[in-house]
Amino acid sequence: xxxxxxxxxxxxLPLVLAITFHEAAHGxxxxxxxxxxxxxxxxVSFNPIRHIDPFGTLILxxxxxxxxxxxxxxxxxxxxxxxxxxxxxxxxxxxxxxxGPVTNIxxxxxxxxxxxxxxxxxxxxxxxxxxxxxxxxxxxxVLAVFNMMPIPPLDGGRVAVGLLPRPLALxxxxxxxxxxxxxxxLLILLPLAGSQFGLNLDVISxxxxxxxxxxxxxxxxxxxxx
Numbered sequence: 402x403x404x405x406x407x408x409x410x411x412x413x414l415p416l417v418l419a420i421t422f423h424e425a426a427h428g429x430x431x432x433x434x435x436x437x438x439x440x441x442x443x444x445v446s447f448n449p450i451r452h453i454d455p456f457g458t459l460i461l462x463x464x465x466x467x468x469x470x471x472x473x474x475x476x477x478x479x480x481x482x483x484x485x486x487x488x489x490x491x492x493x494x495x496x497x498x499x500x501g502p503v504t505n506i507x508x509x510x511x512x513x514x515x516x517x518x519x520x521x522x523x524x525x526x527x528x529x530x531x532x533x534x535x536x537x538x539x540x541x542x543v544l545a546v547f548n549m550m551p552i553p554p555l556d557g558g559r560v561a562v563g564l565l566p567r568p569l570a571l572x573x574x575x576x577x578x579x580x581x582x583x584x585x586x587l588l589i590l591l592p593l594a595g596s597q598f599g600l601n602l603d604v605i606s607x608x609x610x611x612x613x614x615x616x617x618x619x620x621x622x623x624x625x626x627x
């Protein structure tokens with residue numbers, strides 16, 4: 402697989418910014434709602450090094466990329482939040498969880514708005530800027546949709562735990578230690594197993610791609626790029 406320096410330059414920057422802002426937003430909202438755990442550990446920061454998980458951010462995506470996986474994903478180092486310190490733990494957990502995906506949507510909107518400034522960009526760098534903004538819109542839309550899957554420890558799972566009544570929230574919350582294994586099974590192992598029998602079991606990826614497409618269309622419409 403030939404990956405040029407140009408390819409890296411237009412994908413790495415928007416990806417790093419998307420992940421960094423996503424994680425910092427979780428810590429910032431938790432801080433404002435009463436929990437200083439992430440703040441004291443320096444995780445409310447725009448320094449990407451503080452949020453990179455060596456395996457989830459670097460090794461896993463690279464392995465999937467070179468293995469031609471049907472779906473590419475990774476994760477950053479989770480922001481530590483002690484929900485018992487929050488002013489209203491059950492409800493505030495929802496706001497802390499939503500902070501990441503909402504930030505990604507705001508970044509996607511910012512990229513869409515910035516596209517209108519391309520006519521004033523230097524001719525030699527206009528294409529590079531366009532590719533960065535296009536990829537920023539795509540990456541942030543993917544992160545927002547993916548993280549809202551209702552599986553803990555993803556943000557959508559924590560939102561569901563915070564909103565569901567206790568008899569339903571407790572069993573869902575107990576899935577958190579196995580969340581990443583469930584995701585790998587649904588997104589990678591199940592499609593690969595299906596392909597061995599000529600079956601298309603890549604259902605979750607198809608749903609995510611469809612929802613991501615809707616989000617991108619909405620952002621383009623909202624920013625006057627439709």
